[in-house]
Amino acid sequence: MSGEPVMSTKPKNTAxxxxxxxxxxxxxxxxxxxxxIYVQGSRPDIRVPxxxxxxxxxxxxxxxxxxxxxxxxxxxxxxxxxxxIIDVRKGLADVRSPWIDSRNDTERLPGLSSNFGQQRLSDxxxxxxxxxxxxxxxxAKAGANVSQMHYARQGIxxxxxxxxxxRENMKLQEARxxxxxxxxxxxxxxxxxxxxxxxxxxxxxxIARGRAIIPANxxxxxxxxxxxxxxxxxxxxxxxxNSALGSSIEEExxxxxxxxxxxxxxxxxxxxxxHIHETREWIIRNSPVPIGTVPIYQALEKVGGAAExxxxxxxxxxxxxxxxxxxxxxxxxxxxxxRYVPLTAKRVTGIVSRGGSIMAKWCLAHxxxxxxxxxxxxxCEIMKAYDVSFSLGxxxxxxxxxxxxDAAQFGELETLGELTKIxxxxxxxxxxxxxxxxxxxxxxxxxxKQLECCDEAPFYTLGPLTTDIAPGYDHITSxxxxxxxxWFGCAMLCYVTPKEHLGLPNKDDVKTxxxxxxxxxxxxxxxxxxxxxxxxxxxxSKARFEFRWEDQFxxxxxxxxxxSYHDETLPKDSAKVAHFCSMCGPKFCSMKITQExxxxxxxxxxxxVDVDVAKGLAEQAERFKQxxxxxxxxx
Numbered sequence: 001m002s003g004e005p006v007m008s009t010k011p012k013n014t015a016x017x018x019x020x021x022x023x024x025x026x027x028x029x030x031x032x033x034x035x036x037i038y039v040q041g042s043r044p045d046i047r048v049p050x051x052x053x054x055x056x057x058x059x060x061x062x063x064x065x066x067x068x069x070x071x072x073x074x075x076x077x078x079x080x081x082x083x084x085i086i087d088v089r090k091g092l093a094d095v096r097s098p099w100i101d102s103r104n105d106t107e108r109l110p111g112l113s114s115n116f117g118q119q120r121l122s123d124x125x126x127x128x129x130x131x132x133x134x135x136x137x138x139x140a141k142a143g144a145n146v147s148q149m150h151y152a153r154q155g156i157x158x159x160x161x162x163x164x165x166x167r168e169n170m171k172l173q174e175a176r177x178x179x180x181x182x183x184x185x186x187x188x189x190x191x192x193x194x195x196x197x198x199x200x201x202x203x204x205x206x207i208a209r210g211r212a213i214i215p216a217n218x219x220x221x222x223x224x225x226x227x228x229x230x231x232x233x234x235x236x237x238x239x240x241x242n243s244a245l246g247s248s249i250e251e252e253x254x255x256x257x258x259x260x261x262x263x264x265x266x267x268x269x270x271x272x273x274x275h276i277h278e279t280r281e282w283i284i285r286n287s288p289v290p291i292g293t294v295p296i297y298q299a300l301e302k303v304g305g306a307a308e309x310x311x312x313x314x315x316x317x318x319x320x321x322x323x324x325x326x327x328x329x330x331x332x333x334x335x336x337x338x339r340y341v342p343l344t345a346k347r348v349t350g351i352v353s354r355g356g357s358i359m360a361k362w363c364l365a366h367x368x369x370x371x372x373x374x375x376x377x378x379x380c381e382i383m384k385a386y387d388v389s390f391s392l393g394x395x396x397x398x399x400x401x402x403x404x405x406d407a408a409q410f411g412e413l414e415t416l417g418e419l420t421k422i423x424x425x426x427x428x429x430x431x432x433x434x435x436x437x438x439x440x441x442x443x444x445x446x447x448x449k450q451l452e453c454c455d456e457a458p459f460y461t462l463g464p465l466t467t468d469i470a471p472g473y474d475h476i477t478s479x480x481x482x483x484x485x486x487w488f489g490c491a492m493l494c495y496v497t498p499k500e501h502l503g504l505p506n507k508d509d510v511k512t513x514x515x516x517x518x519x520x521x522x523x524x525x526x527x528x529x530x531x532x533x534x535x536x537x538x539x540x541s542k543a544r545f546e547f548r549w550e551d552q553f554x555x556x557x558x559x560x561x562x563x564s565y566h567d568e569t570l571p572k573d574s575a576k577v578a579h580f581c582s583m584c585g586p587k588f589c590s591m592k593i594t595q596e597x598x599x600x601x602x603x604x605x606x607x608x609v610d611v612d613v614a615k616g617l618a619e620q621a622e623r624f625k626q627x628x629x630x631x632x633x634x635x
Contacts, residue, residue, distance in 0.1 A: 021250050021282075023086045026507075027257035028079050033554045036074070036081040039171065041162050045098050048166040049081075049224060050074050055543065055551045062546045068178035070539045070555060071171045073233065075260045077224060077288025088253050090133055091285030092222040099159035100218055103151075105144040109137050114321035116302070120277045129249060131281045137324035138218045140385040146218055147387045150427035152208035160214050161203040164227040168198040172532045180535045187529015190447075190488055194231050196531050206231055210420070211456045212491070213329075213429035215266065215290035215389045220326035224288040226265055228431060228458045228491045233530060234521035235492040237292070237460070238264035238514055241271035242279055249275070249282050258507055260289050262514040263557070265492070266328075268292040276301060281325055290328035292391060295319055296355050296372075307358045308365035312375050319379065323386040331355060331433065332379065333393035334372035335415040338363045340396060343408035349399035352436075356395020376419055380426040389429040391460060392416045397436035401468050404438040405445060417453035431458035431491065438464040443481055447488040458491035465496070474500040479516040486524025493517050515558050522557075 030036070033054045038047040051074040055067035078084040078092060100106060112118050120126060140146040151158050175181055187194070195202055206212035212229025228235050238259040242252055256267055266289050271279055276298050284291050296310075299318045303309040319330065333355040341360045344351050351357045359370050372379070383390065396412040398404045416432050423430040432454045438446055443464065450459045463478030464485065470477050478496040486493055497505040497513035505513065525533040536555060543551035549566065553559045 019089065021088045021253070023079070023088050024254035024257050027076075027254065027261045028086055030080050030082055031554070032559060033550065034080075036083075037071070039166050041159070041166055043159065045095075046159055046163055046166075048163055049077070050167070050170060051076075051080070053551075053554050055539065055555075056548050058546050058548070067539070067542070067548075067551070068175075068180055070180065070536055071175065072536060073167070073170060075226075075263055075265055075289055076257075077260060079257050079261065079288075088250075088282070088286050091131070092288060094221045095288075096160070096216070096218075096221045096223060096225075100138065100221070103146070103158075105141055105146055106138045106218055107141050109139055109324075111136060112321070112324055113137075113139075114317050114324060116317055117277065117321045117324065126275070126278060129275055129278045131278070131285055133285070134281065135219075135221075137326075138386075139324075140218075145384045145427050147384050147427050147429055148214045148216060149207055149210070149424070149429045150384065152204045153427060155204075157200045157204050160216050160225040161207070162200040163225045164214060164232075165198050165200040165203045167226065168203075168232055170532060170535075172197060175532060175535050180539060181532060183538060184532075184534040185526070185529070187527055188487075189528045192230050192489060192528060194528060194530060198232070198531070202231075203227060207429070209456075210424050210430065211458065213389050213431055213458055215292070215328035215429070216387060217323065217326045217328045218387050219324060220284055220287075220291065220328055222285065222288060223290065223328070226290065228266075228460070230456065230458065230489040230491050232491070233533075234486040234490070234524045234528075235265035236263065236514065236517040236521050237266045237268055237492055237494045238510065239268045239270050239494070240283070241269050242273040242275070249279050252279050253282055253286050255507075255510070256283055256287055259510060259514060260287075262511050263518045264289060264495075264514055266290040266292060268294070268331075268494075269327075270294060270297065272297050272301065277321065277325075280322070280327070284326045291326070292329040292331065293322055293327050294331040294355050294393070295322055296333065296358055298322070300358060307361040310358075310362055310371075312371045312378075315371070316375075316378070316382070319382050319388075323382060323388050327388060329389040329391045329431070330383070331391045331393040332372055333359050333395035334370060334376050334379075334419055335392060335412040336360055336363070336370055336395035337373060337412070337415060338367070338369050340408050340411050340415075343406070343411060344396060347398075347400075347406070347408070348402040351396060352399030353393065353395045353397055355393050356397070359395060373415075373419075376422055377426070380423055380428050383423075383428045384426050387429070389431065390419075390423050392419055392430060392432050394433040394435065397434065397462070398438065400437050401439050401465075404435065404464075405442050409435065410449060413449060413453050417455065420454045420457050431460050434459055434461040434485075434490070435464045436462055437468060438466065438481060440466050440481070440484060443484050444488050447485055447490060451489060459485075459489065460492040460494065461485055461490050462494045463496055465500075471502055472498055474498065475513050475516040479520045482517055482520035483523045486521055487527040490524075493521055511558075518557050 034051050037050050037052045051072050053070045058065045206229050212227050214225050214227050216223055216225050240255040259267055269280055269283055269291055295318045299310055299315045336356050336359040351360055363370055396408045398409055420430050464481040465478040466481040467477050474496050475498050482493040495513040495517040497509040499505040499509050540555040553563045556562045
């Protein structure tokens with residue numbers, strides 16, 4: 001999904017040497033009052049990471065009960081585990097090789113098989129940049145298909161499937177037993193098939209059906225598997241990558257670790273600058289989350305930026321190069337057909353997708369059909385040999401509200417549906433990319449049409465942005481659309497930062513974009529009725545009512561910001577146990593007043609709840625009048 005490609009960085013005269021790389025210190029700090037836990041699977045090497053938030057005891061005034069810890073989904077990998085020594089020069093530990101070996105359907109190659117990969121490896125000038133611990137790549141044995149979809153259709157539950165089932169449940173049974181889910185509103189899932197509990201068999205069925213994917217290249221052994229599908233938790237993607245402006249490899253790894261700290265379920269490397277191959281190796285070797293790319297970007301770099309000079313042979317070599325490094329999913333703009341290009345002529349913003357514009361230019365320059373379309377089955381052969389998932393690109397997505405849901409967009413979507421069925425014929429995992437810029441009243445039509453055309457393959461959208469009038473706030477305009485389309489059935493949301501359309505985002509922008517999209521995804525999970533989605537809300541609301549300030553901070557998506565906002569007006573430690581906040585102060589805190597009403601009712605032994613509340617409120621009203629009827633008082 002090609003939105004913002006990179007985080008802004010200062011150009012450097014030289015890239016860092018492989019011997020001196022350091023992990024970003026901000027990405028390895030454990031969250032306050034949290035600990036990394038691992039849930040054991042059916043075999044010793046299935047250890048599924050989660051984050052457990054420890055809560056304070058309820059104050060005596062509120063009953064003094066012990067509050068069970070809350071388990072939350074964790075994308076940060078080993079970076080937030082204080083028991084793991086992180087060395088980005090060596091990469092992360094191998095998680096998946098024993099699982100892959102046990103299937104006995106892959107072979108270790110003697111070296112890189114892509115021409116470009118071999119050229120880079122033989123270039124002595126790149127030694128200082130090169131990741132020093134590269135493994136020889138794997139590939140499927142002759143005639144074998146190593147995709148998770150193929151295994152699922154053979155009735156096999158892989159270790160990866162069991163892993164994601166455990167991960168999606170987040171200790172749901174234990175949470176129910178601890179009373180953390182005493183209430184959850186019924187959801188409205190628009191025809192989705194969300195079970196009460198995620199099992200490994202359900203995961204297998206969804207992958208076999210094509211409704212979900214586990215992006216898990218056999219060469220990305222450091223991966224902590226995750227799943228993308230409408231019947232699972234809504235996921236988010238964050239973008240990174242270097243550019244012609246320049247950034248060091250170390251900075252790219254820092255962007256990765258910063259993004260996953262705050263909740264990126266996958267990361268797309270949209271690099272367009274120098275040393276793309278070397279940068280990608282460092283990123284994958286240090287990534288616990290799936291990595292996606294847009295291979296046409298690197299192919300374009302290889303021909304000096306001249307789209308008309310692209311060839312199938314060069315693109316094929318690029319696919320193999322990236323597959324052997326371990327890229328988990330490719331954005332392929334195979335739906336941009338020659339006949340659709342004229343349909344964009346009267347658009348307000350034309351073709352806004354970089355990949356889409358590249359392929360449109362190639363089609364017009366040669367007056368031939370898109371070679372990604374004509375060679376699609378050849379691409380499938382590569383994908384299933386490494387288990388790379390398709391992310392079928394929406395090269396004709398609308399770039400403005402005015403262009404939403406037009407003939408070009410929906411024509412391409414129909415073609416993506418045709419290509420999905422071809423990919424499934426080869427047992428290749430597939431998801432579909434979507435818009436873009438869509439007003440709220442047209443969002444459900446997008447989701448419904450995608451489900452119809454693509455037979456419920458996972459949908460992956462950029463937003464969509466719901467209005468075009470708010471430059472600088474497009475994380476909000478798009479977050480609105482993201483929450484809506486996530487509720488309607490979209491499986492993964494590509495984040496948008498405040499710098500969208502304006503410039504390259506910095507670290508704060510990236511964090512803001514990710515948190516915005518975590519909110520959108522979680523809101524969608526609540527609305528769909530995903531099992532256990534309300535546990536965290538219930539726990540935080542209880543903490544808020546009981547004035548357990550530290551628990552409120554720590555249960556939030558961004559504890560640091562919540563704590564800093566609170567401390568701006570109530571900086572003393574004593575304020576963190578106060579039964580009020582700075583908005584209303586101690587006299588007019590609604591929750592404090594509610595507690596006083598309850599205490600009064602208990603003391604007076606009034607049985608009728610309605611009478612309790614009415615009498616208590618009447619007394620508070622009289623007290624309010626006697627004290628001057630002022631909304632706010634200095635204390």
